[in-house]
Amino acid sequence: MNDSILIKNTTIVNEGKSFISDVLLSDGLIQKIGNIEPDPNQKVIDGTGKHLFPGIIDGQVHFRDPGLTHKGDLYTESKAAIAGGVTSFIDMPNTVPNILTVESLREKFEIASKKSLANYSFFLGVNGENIDEVIKTDTSQFIGVSDDGLYFTKKGNLLADNPETMEKLFANCKSIIAIHSEKEVIVEENERIYKEKFGENIPAQYHPVIRSSEGCYEATKRAIELAKKHNARLHILHLTTEAETHLFQNDIPLTEKKITTEVSVHHLWFTNKDYDRLGMLIKWNPAIKTEQDKQGLLTALVDDRIDIVTTDHAPHTLEEKEQPYFQSMSGAPMVQHSLNCMLEFYKQNLISLEKIIEKMCHNPAILYKMTKRGFIREGYYADLTLVDLNRKWTVTKDNLLYKCGWSPLEGTTFQTEIKQTFVNGNLVYDNGIFFEHVKGKEIEFG
Template sequence: MKNSTLIKNAHIVNNHQIIQADLGIQNGKISEIGNINESLYENKIDAKGKYILPGVIDAQVHFRDPGPTYKGDLYTESKAAVAGGVTSFIDMPNTLPNVLDMHILNEKYKRASEVALANYGFFLGVNADNIDEVIQLDTRHLLAVSDDGLYFTKKGNLIADNPIIMEKLFANCKSIIAIHAEKEAIIEANEKAYREKYGEDVPIQYHPHIRSEKACFEATKNAIALAKKHNARLHILHLTTGKETNLFTNEIPLEKKKITTEVAVQNLWFSEKDYEHLGTRIKWNPAIKTENDRQTLLKALIEDKIDLITTDHAPHSLEEKEQTYFKSMSGAPMVQHGLNVMLELYKQGSISLEKIVEKMCHNPAKLYHIEKRGYIKEGNYADLTIVDLAANWQVTKESILYKCGWSPLENTTFTTQVTHTFVNGNLVYHHGSFNELHKGKALVVEQNSSLK
């Protein structure tokens, strides 16, 4: 068969089990799984001893395009993504201009179709300025609407901090509402107290005290109460506290949940103690918190109170990061290394391969109703990642593909490595080499999905 590839002898991690089998790819789709006649396939890969995962769907990134593309853009960051086994991404609306209308949203899709090496999707932004327009739209064909990152533009853009706007949105929106849950009033009071004590140069270890557990918990609790009142479909982005995990349930399957959440890989890897040696390089909003929070988040993930793993990939230049506390930008690049972090936790015995695949591959497709992706299944797009679970390598400045040129994981040694990444059946990444002839496709929302 032309345009065909056979992957032989692999361990396939899919749908809560691991099997050893061959996998065939034809015309961009998975054609068969089992004991396959290799003479029927044009290209062959022997994956003996390696593992095939469904391609990771990173459902929260900030690729900076359009706008501050000196930090990152749809080409550079999607290239870093596929090197890390990510075959699809969902980008947040805080680009410049903010994605507050369908014209800007469609322009982003057009740009991605020209340059992105991975599959792509985008959220429509919502804030006090465009709330009336958004609730008039039939947003059911969109992945979600979100306020994430829009608070960087101006104060008052966090939905969770604006009860009037939140009530209007939850009462009328026809799609998933994905929000950044922090109470700005609490944060501002904390900032004032620490500024009075330390001036502009607040020690970075106080970041989780300023963007505190209380600021997160109160915002998440209030949003959940309002979502239940209006039977809205709510997704809380990047959970950071153990206390918040008690607000979510594992008593019903994801398909039936109206209220869901996610955790970013950095909140499963770093904790408060890491501020001492990494400083503002691990300054995120919401903040990385205590070791107890890290462990509780991991436990809640395994117990299915937390539904997704994302990276919240948010590149800034080192000059923007290495500033005094109030001037240092929040966010850091992670998309190239997120899967490696989770595989390292697997090697440490903290989580199973099947659970990693569920949270990074299956559940993003399920939660956002993405067609024919997220599972290794005949007829699905061949978005696949092959990993070697016995390959030591170190994150170095030379190996970092982010346009910003740095990583908070620099000098970290991993014991697993992505060797191949297929996007829509095309081998886009192979042992450090890229095939850029093929671009990703737009993520499509299933037409028969019903959100309300």
């Protein structure tokens, strides 16, 4: 038996089309797509009745390695990702230490090469202190710069609240600038008002009132103005309001866009009505907002004002979540179920399969200029996931792979199941069984 794998008779979903074909994987790559006769030395997987997608590329995760590994690490969370059909991810810099230098970034790559089952890359963080270094840094072989939850004053302000640093960054940075777009001064004023009313025990329902739509809109509008002024390359992370979607264009191809954005799955899935049931478990920053916002985000995703879907996978332990408002940590794990969630929208006729694949596979690869990933094409890395679109199962504690051991989706029944996941031509996940001997690779760009 050689290392090649033949997937027979599967429905390939790729580049706007769905068609039945065979796919041959060997030497890490997709060798051939078409009618292929099996060779006795090959492993053959029957894809009849199943759909083959390019592996999902999640452009925003927090796998907590190094330093916060009691919540999750590059092994546990990449394993959960693989079970969800995710073959590549980009991890955020708010670890311990924060990833603010190329040296600490290289250490993270080193950890990932030993632990990650999926392909990986990392954002370099920017704040008021390292900005001069960042501006000089060649970021062509990792992901630009990010201010996702990176705090640089004692008060915890985001980059969006420091006009001088913002101006300097936008005027000088050649990389993609990815911004967590909320205006902390607005948030802080709201915190003051609701603390006066409720003391420490502000109900979770007030989270979107405190981390308000206005705070998001003002920060996003300002970042876009700055990007236009300096002709900078801006990406707004996890958009949450319908109002903000109108700040983005859909009349130019993604390859030509200077300003892009994303939506995270939980902002498409939950609304403020869910705080009654789930409380602090769905406390995220930016906050889950209204039904109208959720509908607006989905509309903007389908009509191409929003370019990609991410998870912002952000595990915390249950103890860290189940605290009074100010102590309860924001964020929740999502990476194992992002494709299942999106496929539920397909089942409800809200989005096509081809559009889901565009937003979760093709566009992240285009947006970040990844080499030979994100598409089912001959000569590309064989990152693939085989999915049964007609199989019901329910999320329970027993089938979660997160180190934190909980999910806001527990009790949810999905109608689709991820059967197999292939990373660089290797079958890594097969119906609940993992083959972990081969690790993921560093994503290349160019």
